[in-house]
Amino acid sequence: ASYKGVLAPDSRREGLRIKTFELQATERPEHFRYKILLSRVGKSEKPLEGHLQVLIAGKQAGQDVTLELAALTAGLPDALAEQSVAFAFKHFQAIPEAGRFAELMLPEGFVPREIKVRADVQGEKPLLRTFKWNQEE
Numbered sequence: 001a002s003y004k005g006v007l008a009p010d011s012r013r014e015g016l017r018i019k020t021f022e023l024q025a026t027e028r029p030e031h032f033r034y035k036i037l038l039s040r041v042g043k044s045e046k047p048l049e050g051h052l053q054v055l056i057a058g059k060q061a062g063q064d065v066t067l068e069l070a071a072l073t074a075g076l077p078d079a080l081a082e083q084s085v086a087f088a089f090k091h092f093q094a095i096p097e098a099g100r101f102a103e104l105m106l107p108e109g110f111v112p113r114e115i116k117v118r119a120d121v122q123g124e125k126p127l128l129r130t131f132k133w134n135q136e137e
Contacts (some may be wrong), residue, residue, distance in 0.1 A: 004100035014042030016050075018117050018136040022108075024101065027034075030108065036117065039092040050121035051084035052095070056104075058112040060134070066116075069104060078102035087119075 006047045019037040026033060054069035070080040078096050087093050096102045106112060112133040131134050 004057070012110075015043070015124055016040055016048055016119055016121050016127055017033075018127060020120055021054075021115050021117055021129075021131045022101075023115075026062065026103075030106045030110075032104050032106070033045045034104055035099070035101050036095040037092065038089065038095070038119070040088060040089070045090060047088050047090050049086075049088040050119055050123055050124075051086055051120045055116045055118075056106075056112050056133070057114050057116060058110055060107065060110045065110065067107070067110070071104065072104040072106065076103045076105060 017039045019039050020035070022035045022037070024033040035054070036054070038048075038052075055066050056069065056072065057064070059065065059067045068083050068085045069085075073079040078100075085095055087095065096099075114133055115131045117129050117131070121127065
């Protein structure tokens with residue numbers, strides 16, 4: 001059922017979908033696990049290629065702050081080397097690959113509010129999706 005929803009969602013517009021930004025708390029307060037799922041709608045067999053930019057918006061010391069995901073993964077396993085994440089797929093792609101989770105670490109005192117995922121696809125308009133930060137305790 002999960003894959004059916006990925007490959008054949010209700011929407012009629014063809015192209016890229018930012019399906020999920022899955023977030024899990026860990027035993028350490030500022031550490032979280034995340035996974036992103038991208039999919040496409042349509043019959044084209046030509047791969048979708050582009051880059052994702054992921055920003056975490058929140059407050060720190062009373063100020064609105066936006067942090068890049070790459071900066072929050074520095075020094076952790078699966079650290080992102082670039083500020084954007086390249087993707088290329090025909091039907092769907094998980095980031096990181098193989099259904100695993102990657103880690104991010106929030107700075108001390110940072111209170112996250114939302115996650116903004118922007119996909120720049122070659123030959124298409126950018127796609128932006130915002131997810132609420134739902135910390136599982």
